[in-house]
Amino acid sequence: AKDSGRGMHVFYAPGMEGQPAALLRQEHLLREAVLRQSFVLHYQPQVKVEGGQLHGFEALVRWQHPGQGLVGPDEFVALAESRGLITPIGRWVLREACRQLKAWHDAGLPRVPVAVNLSAIEFRQRDVVADIARVLHECDLPAQYLEVEITESALMQQVEQTRETLDGLQALGVAVAVDDFGTGYSSLAYLKRYPLNKIKVDRSFVADTPGDSDDVAIVTAVVQLARSLQLQSVAEGVETPEQLALLRRLGCDLAQGYGIARPMDATQAEQWLRALPG
Numbered sequence: 001a002k003d004s005g006r007g008m009h010v011f012y013a014p015g016m017e018g019q020p021a022a023l024l025r026q027e028h029l030l031r032e033a034v035l036r037q038s039f040v041l042h043y044q045p046q047v048k049v050e051g052g053q054l055h056g057f058e059a060l061v062r063w064q065h066p067g068q069g070l071v072g073p074d075e076f077v078a079l080a081e082s083r084g085l086i087t088p089i090g091r092w093v094l095r096e097a098c099r100q101l102k103a104w105h106d107a108g109l110p111r112v113p114v115a116v117n118l119s120a121i122e123f124r125q126r127d128v129v130a131d132i133a134r135v136l137h138e139c140d141l142p143a144q145y146l147e148v149e150i151t152e153s154a155l156m157q158q159v160e161q162t163r164e165t166l167d168g169l170q171a172l173g174v175a176v177a178v179d180d181f182g183t184g185y186s187s188l189a190y191l192k193r194y195p196l197n198k199i200k201v202d203r204s205f206v207a208d209t210p211g212d213s214d215d216v217a218i219v220t221a222v223v224q225l226a227r228s229l230q231l232q233s234v235a236e237g238v239e240t241p242e243q244l245a246l247l248r249r250l251g252c253d254l255a256q257g258y259g260i261a262r263p264m265d266a267t268q269a270e271q272w273l274r275a276l277p278g
C-alpha cells in the first residue's frame with residue numbers, strides 16, 4: 001500500500017497532460033494489475049552445456065492484461081519503472097518465484113535454483129537485501145536456491161552502494177549474475193571489484209554465431225574472461241544446435257534459449273523437474 005501510494009503521487013504529477021490517452025490508459029490498467037497481482041511467471045530452463053541437463057530456471061514476468069492477453073515485460077517494465085510501479089511488481093515476482101520453488105521442494109521434486117531479474121531501480125533501494133532476506137524467510141526457502149540477475153549498466157552506477165548491496169547478497173548466500181554482459185558502456189574493472197557469481201553473455205552476441213567470426217571472437221573472449229575470474233558463464237538466446245556446439249567447444253557452463261526451451265508456465269516447468277534424475 002505504501003508503494004502504490006508513492007505511485008499515485010507520480011500519477012498526478014504535472015507534465016502528464018501532454019501524454020497520449022493510450023499510454024494513460026495502459027498506466028491505469030497496470031496500476032490495477034499491481035493491486036490485483038494480475039501477473040504470472042514463466043520459467044525458462046537453463047541447461048548445462050556439457051550433458052544438457054537442467055541446471056535451473058530464469059523467472060520471467062508476464063502481465064495478464066484484460067484486453068491483450070499475456071503481455072511481455074518489454075511492453076510494460078519501462079512504463080512500470082517510470083511510474084513507480086516496478087518495486088511492487090518486483091516484490092511480487094520475488095515472492096511468487098520463492099513460493100513456487102518452495103512448493104516444488106515440498107512436493108519432493110529435485111531442487112534447482114531460480115533466477116529473478118532485478119531492475120536497476122529495485123537494486124538501488126537501500127533495503128533490497130533486507131527485503132530479499134525477509135521473502136526467503138517467509139517462504140522458508142534456503143538462499144542458495146535464489147539467484148538475482150542485474151544488468152551490467154545497473155552495476156556501473158554508485159559504486160559504494162553497489163558494493164554494499166552485493167556484499168549483502170553474498171553474505172545472504174544469494175548468487176548474482178551480470179545480465180546482458182557486454183552491452184553497457186562499462187569498464188571491466190567492476191568484475192574484480194565486486195563479488196559476482198555469473199556472467200550472462202548477451203543474446204545479441206550469440207545470435208549470429210557461429211557464422212559471424214566477430215561474434216564468435218566476442219563470445220569466446222567473454223567465456224574465457226568468466227573462466228579466468230572464476231565466474232560461471234551463461235549464454236542467452238541459444239537458438240541452434242550449431243550455437244550450442246560452439247559453446248561446448250568454448251567450455252561455456254550454461255545455456256538458455258528458444259533452441260533449448262521457450263519460457264513456459266509453472267506446470268510445464270514442473271515436467272522438466274520431474275524428468276530430472278534423482
Ligand code: C2E
Pocket residue numbers: 044059060061072073074077086090093116117118119149179180203236237238239256257258259263
Ligand atoms: P532478459 O533478462 O535478457 O531475459 C531474456 C529474454 O530473452 C526473455 O524475454 C526471453 O523470453 C527471451 N529469450 C530467451 N531465449 C531466447 C531466444 O533464444 N531468442 C530470443 N529472440 N529471445 C529469447 P522476455 O521474457 O520478454 O523478457 C524481456 C526482458 O524483460 C528480460 O530480458 C528482462 O530484462 C526483463 N524482465 C523479465 N522479467 C522481469 C522481471 O520480473 N523484473 C524485471 N525488472 N525485468 C524483467
Ligand code: CA
Pocket residue numbers: 058117149179
Ligand atoms: Ca535476465
Ligand code: CA
Pocket residue numbers: 179180200202203236
Ligand atoms: Ca539478458
Ligand code: CA
Pocket residue numbers: 180202203
Ligand atoms: Ca537481453
